Amino acid sequence: AQSVTQPDIHITVSEGASLELRCNYSYGATPYLFWYVQSPGQGLQLLLKYFSGDTLVQGIKGFEAEFKRSQSSFNLRKPSVHWSDAAEYFCAVRNTGGFKTIFGAGTRLFVKA
Amino acid sequence: DGGITQSPKYLFRKEGQNVTLSCEQNLNHDAMYWYRQDPGQGLRLIYYSQIVNDFQKGDIAEGYSVSREKKESFPLTVTSAQKNPTAFYLCASSSGTTKVGYTFGSGTRLTVV
Secondary structure, three states, rough: EEEOOOOOOOEEEEEEEEEEEEOOOEEEOEEEEEEEOOOOOEEEEEEEEEEEOOOOEEHHHHHHEEEEEHOOOEEEEEEEOOOOOEEEEEEEEEEEOEEEEOEEEOOOEEEOO | EOOOEEEEEEEEEOOOOOOOEEEEEEEOOOEEEEEEEOOOEEEEEEEEEEOOOEEEEOOOOOEEEEEOOHHHOOEEOOOOOOOOOOOOEEEEEEEOOOOOOOOOOEEEEEEEO
16 A cells, blocks of 8 residues: 655744755655645645656745655755744655555645744 | 635534534535544445436445535535544545546534534
């Protein structure tokens, strides 16, 4: 069965520091992979997606993610974090033939001044 | 602007009552979804619909019902059979291809009093 693991429940980084949020997935083939961001009390917004090709994908708000098949990972990165990046981040996987998307439990990002 | 509208934003219900959460989209998307979000558990799929007049149960459909009479609308009814209905409910939609992500509404917070 498909699954998504986000090992870190919460992470705190200083403003201006780099960020990496971890995501591991379990799936038999190459899935479609997504990162979403959620501000408190709001819906989710798509940051970026991967489905084939270049393993480094760029998204909105300066985020990028790298797909590593050998590690079954799709980690999200940002070179310099801004206070407005404080939110909850969800990794998600969707199988290539289906309509269902499986979400990880989320990682809450705190940014300190 | 196109998007998904969920209403109401906050909803209070007495035990034993059914309530209906509204979800309307003007994105011309074929597929619509309902997710439930609880702290630390990510998003869990309740129901989804790929086309009008058709819908499928997700992972936690017990105690919920839906209809899809129009492409734009996918209301969710939380019945009195749902044992623990207090949660944040998110509606999402996507086009027919599996390579795209979801567009989410801003959510409805349901509290049973």
